[in-house]
Amino acid sequence: MALQLRPNCEYCDKDLPPNSLEARICSYECTFCADCVETKIFNVCPNCGGGFAPRPIRPSQEWRPGISVVGHPPSDKRVHLKYPREEVAAHSARIKAVPPEGR
Numbered sequence: 001m002a003l004q005l006r007p008n009c010e011y012c013d014k015d016l017p018p019n020s021l022e023a024r025i026c027s028y029e030c031t032f033c034a035d036c037v038e039t040k041i042f043n044v045c046p047n048c049g050g051g052f053a054p055r056p057i058r059p060s061q062e063w064r065p066g067i068s069v070v071g072h073p074p075s076d077k078r079v080h081l082k083y084p085r086e087e088v089a090a091h092s093a094r095i096k097a098v099p100p101e102g103r
């Protein structure tokens, strides 16, 4: 199974295409932009409390037959924050001091 490659930042709704260098994902593929991860949620996923890593870029060219965004297109389902921003801020404040490997 391939990564979903969700199309936007859950926090600010910025577009994050499959070749974006700004996309960040948690282990559940919750997807945010680098700016929101750094300045809004402080490397704490609002949904699971885990940390983030850069989302790998899916090749646009078929370097191998059937293996590219053509064969495995990105998700077109935009995802939006499920929790109020104030609650997310409190969640990040509670967890950000704990390194991801200790959460």
Ligand SMILES: [Zn+2]
Pocket (backbone or CB within 6 Å): 009, 010, 011, 012, 013, 014, 032, 033, 034, 035, 036, 037
């Ligand atoms: Zn964002």
Ligand SMILES: [Zn+2]
Pocket (backbone or CB within 6 Å): 026, 027, 028, 029, 030, 045, 046, 047, 048, 049, 050
């Ligand atoms: Zn998450």
